[in-house]
Amino acid sequence: MQQLAATTAELDFHSETYKDAYSRINAIVIEGEKEAHENYIRLAELLPEYKEELIRLSKMENRHKKGFEACGRNLQVTPDMQFAQEFFAQLHQNFQKAAESENVVTCLLIQSLIIECFAIAAYNIYIPVADDFARKITEGVVKDEYSHLNFGEVWLKEHFEESKAELEQANRQNLPIVWKMLNAVENDAHTLAMEKEALVEDFMIQYGEALSNIGFTTRDIMRMSAYGLTAA
Amino acid sequence: MFGLIGHLTSLEHAQAVAKELGYPEYADQGLDFWCSAPPQIVDTIKVTSITGQIIEGRYVESCFLPEMLASRRIKAATRKVLNAMAHAQKHGINITALGGFSSIIFENFNLYQNRQVRNVRLEFERFTTGNTHTAYIICRQVEQASRKLGIELSKATVAVCGATGDIGSAICRWLDARTDVAELLLIARNQERLQHLQSELGRGKILSLDEALPQADIIVWVASMPKGMEIDPTTLKQPCLLIDGGYPKNLVTKVQYPGISVLNGGIVEHSLDIDWRIMSIVNMDVPARQLFACFAESMLLEFEKLHTNFSWGRNQITVEKMEQIGQVSVKHGFRPLLV
Numbered sequence: 001m002q003q004l005a006a007t008t009a010e011l012d013f014h015s016e017t018y019k020d021a022y023s024r025i026n027a028i029v030i031e032g033e034k035e036a037h038e039n040y041i042r043l044a045e046l047l048p049e050y051k052e053e054l055i056r057l058s059k060m061e062n063r064h065k066k067g068f069e070a071c072g073r074n075l076q077v078t079p080d081m082q083f084a085q086e087f088f089a090q091l092h093q094n095f096q097k098a099a100e101s102e103n104v105v106t107c108l109l110i111q112s113l114i115i116e117c118f119a120i121a122a123y124n125i126y127i128p129v130a131d132d133f134a135r136k137i138t139e140g141v142v143k144d145e146y147s148h149l150n151f152g153e154v155w156l157k158e159h160f161e162e163s164k165a166e167l168e169q170a171n172r173q174n175l176p177i178v179w180k181m182l183n184a185v186e187n188d189a190h191t192l193a194m195e196k197e198a199l200v201e202d203f204m205i206q207y208g209e210a211l212s213n214i215g216f217t218t219r220d221i222m223r224m225s226a227y228g229l230t231a232a
Numbered sequence: 233m234f235g236l237i238g239h240l241t242s243l244e245h246a247q248a249v250a251k252e253l254g255y256p257e258y259a260d261q262g263l264d265f266w267c268s269a270p271p272q273i274v275d276t277i278k279v280t281s282i283t284g285q286i287i288e289g290r291y292v293e294s295c296f297l298p299e300m301l302a303s304r305r306i307k308a309a310t311r312k313v314l315n316a317m318a319h320a321q322k323h324g325i326n327i328t329a330l331g332g333f334s335s336i337i338f339e340n341f342n343l344y345q346n347r348q349v350r351n352v353r354l355e356f357e358r359f360t361t362g363n364t365h366t367a368y369i370i371c372r373q374v375e376q377a378s379r380k381l382g383i384e385l386s387k388a389t390v391a392v393c394g395a396t397g398d399i400g401s402a403i404c405r406w407l408d409a410r411t412d413v414a415e416l417l418l419i420a421r422n423q424e425r426l427q428h429l430q431s432e433l434g435r436g437k438i439l440s441l442d443e444a445l446p447q448a449d450i451i452v453w454v455a456s457m458p459k460g461m462e463i464d465p466t467t468l469k470q471p472c473l474l475i476d477g478g479y480p481k482n483l484v485t486k487v488q489y490p491g492i493s494v495l496n497g498g499i500v501e502h503s504l505d506i507d508w509r510i511m512s513i514v515n516m517d518v519p520a521r522q523l524f525a526c527f528a529e530s531m532l533l534e535f536e537k538l539h540t541n542f543s544w545g546r547n548q549i550t551v552e553k554m555e556q557i558g559q560v561s562v563k564h565g566f567r568p569l570l571v
Contacts, residue, residue, distance in 0.1 A: 124350050146351045197308060200268035202350075205315060208270055218272055219255070226257040230265065 011193055013131040019077045021191035026072040027079035028087055028185065032119055033065035035088055035095075039111040042099050046107065050151070057151060064141045071134040087184060090177045091115070098170075105156065105163040106170040112152020113210050114174055118181075120145055121202035122194070129193040153213045160215040167214075168224070176228030178203070200229070234289040234534035235320045235328030236277075236527045238510070239296040239312070241480045246297055249513050267308040269295035271316040273323060278507040279531050282565035287534045290325055291510045292316050298333060298480065306341065313337045318349035321358055326539045328359050329530035332479055335361035336456055339398070339546055357541050360533060362526025364543040365561060366498040367402035368554040369525040370477045372568040374403075374450060375411060377495055380571055381471055383449050391417040391448035393441065394455030396425035399477065399498075402549035403452055408433050409551045417444040420455075452497065453478045465489035473571075493571050498525045503565035522569060532560045 012018055040058035044051045072079050085092075091110060098106035123142045127135055156163055179200075186196045208221045216224065240246040243263055250258035258269065275291035294316035300309040313334050320328040330338060337343070339361075347354045378385055390407060394400040395418040407413045416436040420426050426438045437444075445451060446467050456479040463474070463483065470491030476483040477497025484494045505520040512519035533542055542557065543549065561567075 142351075195307070197264065197268045198311060201270055201311060201315070204268065205270040205319075205350075208272075218274065222255050222272060223257050225270070226265075229257075229268075230261060 011129065013075055017191060019075060021188040022072070022075060022077045023080045024083050024188050025185065025192055026068060026077060027081050027084035029068045029119075029122070030065055030072070030079055031081065031084035031088055032115060033061050033068060035092060036061040036111060036115060036119075037065060039095055039107070039115075042095075043104070043107055043111065046099065046102060046104050047155075050155070053151060057148070060144060060148075064144070067137040067141060071137055074133045075131065087181060091174065091181075094174055094177075103166065103170075105159070105166040106173075108152035108156055109167055109170040110174055112150055112156075113207060114178055116145070116150060116152070117203055117206035117210060118178060120206050121199055124202055125194045125198050126192070150210065150213075153210050156214045164215075171224050171227060175224070176231065179229050179231075233325050234287060234530040235292055235323075235325035236289065236331055236510075236530060237271075237292045237294050237313075237316045237320060237328055237334050238331040238527075239294050239298075239333065240513075241298065243297050243299050252513075263297065263299055263303070263305075266295055266297050267300065267305055271295060271312070271319040273319070275508050275510040277510075279502070280504050281535055281563075282503050283535075283563065285535055285564075287531065289531065289534070290320070290323065291508065292320050292325075292328070294334060296333060296337070301333065301337075309333075309337050310341050310343060310346070314343060314346055314349050314354070317354055317359060318352040321352055321355060326358060327530050327533045329362040329526050330359060331362070331524055331526055333456065335363065335526070336479075356544065358539070359544075360526075360529055360541050361398065361543040362524070362529035363398045363402065364549050364553050365500075365529035365532065365557045366477065366525040367399045367406065367549055368558045368561065369500055369568045370399070370403055370452060370454070370475060370497045371406040371410070371554070372558070373475055373495060373497055373570065374407065374452060374473075376568060377475070377493070377571050378450055378473055381473055381493055383471065383473060385414070386412045387414050388449040389415040389417060389447050390450045390452060391419060391439075391444045392452045392454065393419045393444075394453065394478065395436075396420040396422060396429050396547075397454060397456075398543075398546050398549060400452075400454045401429055401547050402554060403454065404429060404433055404436065405549070405551050406554055408435060417448060419444050448472065451475065453483065454497070463487055465492050468492055495571050496569060499523070499569040500525045500528050500561070500566040501569055502528075503567070525566075525568075528561065528566050529557060532557060532564060532566075535564050536560050 037058045040054045044054035095107055095110045123138050127138050130138055182196060204225045208225045211221045211224060240249055247259050271292055271294050273290045274293045277289040280286050294312045296309055296312035390413050392400050392404055395404055418426055418429060418436045418438050419441050430436050430438060449469055450473045452475045454477040465487045472492050474483060474492060474494045475497040481496050487494050499522055501521050511523055516522040
């Protein structure tokens with residue numbers, strides 16, 4: 001967001017260096033939206049009373065995925081999907097496990113809080129340094145994300161007391177994975193003029209807001225949102 | 233509701249405070265962590281005016297540290313300020329003072345152009361630098377502390393270090409218009425701005441710091457630097473009143489010499505205890521009553537329901553606005569800190 005406008009002027013979106021880094025970042029975004037699409041379908045099975053809303057969300061994520069595929073094509077970049085699948089593997093696995101054991105709270109923390117906040121933070125940092133085509137697409141996606149109430153936040157707020165312990169546990173289990181994921185793309189993100197410290201800060205702001213909306217106190221938020229950051 | 237955006241004075245200080253408040257996740261961290269840390273509302277404040285009116289406020293810790301400027305991590309510094317402002321606005325705070333380095337960063341890095349912070353469009357009318365009240369309080373300190381020390385303003389030479397800044401220029405205007413100060417010495421780095429100020433005032437000598445300080449009966453220090461300032465007290469007049477209105481304030485401990493009285497500038501005392509805990513953390517001598525005048529400005533604007541950016545931009549502080557904020561400052565029970 002606050003990255004200065006001058007940065008974009010220095011970027012050559014068609015250079016091999018940029019496109020190489022973009023092949024991984026773009027793939028991550030596509031994979032992220034794809035997994036979100038699948039995760040909401042899985043959540044709809046676990047929470048049949050909210051099926052309609054969750055399916056609607058899953059469709060939205062699928063539209064976002066298509067938008068980002070177009071961004072890659074626009075720069076004539078082939079997304080490195082294998083890299084992206086490995087990038088998400090641990091979170092993906094944790095979501096699958098939680099879904100199998102019907103731990104809805106953990107599933108919501110992974111998808112609705114961690115992945116959504118990570119995505120919004122990354123999109124916000126990306127927008128000022130994106131090429132024109134990708135900027136328009138990403139702005140549309142972010143607008144979408146802000147326009148709907150976060151399903152997970154609302155559900156977890158309503159079930160706060162009985163979910164609290166599992167949320168803390170799921171946070172401890174999954175947040176350190178996010179920091180590792182960030183480290184894994186630090187250099188590529190830097191090539192795209194996205195700085196790691198800005199990404200971390202934006203993530204912590206989004207994630208902190210989500211935890212606050214659910215019912216956690218400032219003290220809980222400061223503890224939970226920084227969990228495992230320095231160990232990563 | 234009013235707000236205060238504040239920050240701690242150094243990394244070491246930040247670590248100690250985090251430890252004291254029981255945030256081990258923040259206490260053990262280096263500068264890199266603070267560069268990524270989000271703003272937080274860490275205190276709820278209740279202020280009672282001597283009129284009986286009660287207002288409520290919030291303290292927003294921006295997680296900015298002066299080391300970010302010293303090590304040229306400018307982007308981190310500017311993010312801290314903008315994110316703290318967005319945080320204040322999101323929490324429905326009507327008028328928020330940008331304390332410490334926040335307003336300096338906002339001004340120097342021209343953050344007016346960064347109005348959109350994620351899904352928040354900053355409404356600048358909800359923020360104030362608090363500089364009008366700070367300048368007013370420093371002028372009252374000059375007037376009242378000099379009297380106490382037996383320095384007659386009509387015979388006194390006053391050196392203003394940082395004269396062309398927002399606060400410094402306002403002080404010069406007031407001293408020129410509202411006092412009979414014998415001589416004004418203007419000190420700043422930028423010659424063009426100095427000449428502009430001199431012609432606006434129609435008086436004042438432009439001097440270097442080394443030339444000016446030995447001539448001054450009163451030194452008003454309003455320059456802000458990440459590492460504070462060194463002054464050699466042996467070169468100063470005796471008696472000499474040194475008002476440290478800069479940021480961070482370090483002259484009280486550094487300049488200890490017979491005949492030299494050092495006063496923390498731009499600090500007010502409230503007549504009644506304020507219900508907060510944050511001021512003990514920012515090292516005030518009387519934490520329940522003393523605070524930065526810039527913070528007090530947001531309280532005054534809240535008391536008066538003047539929800540507007542009363543102090544904004546550079547060098548727009550008039551003597552009339554200083555009088556206006558001064559009147560409500562007295563009305564609600566604030567007074568300048570004295571020797």
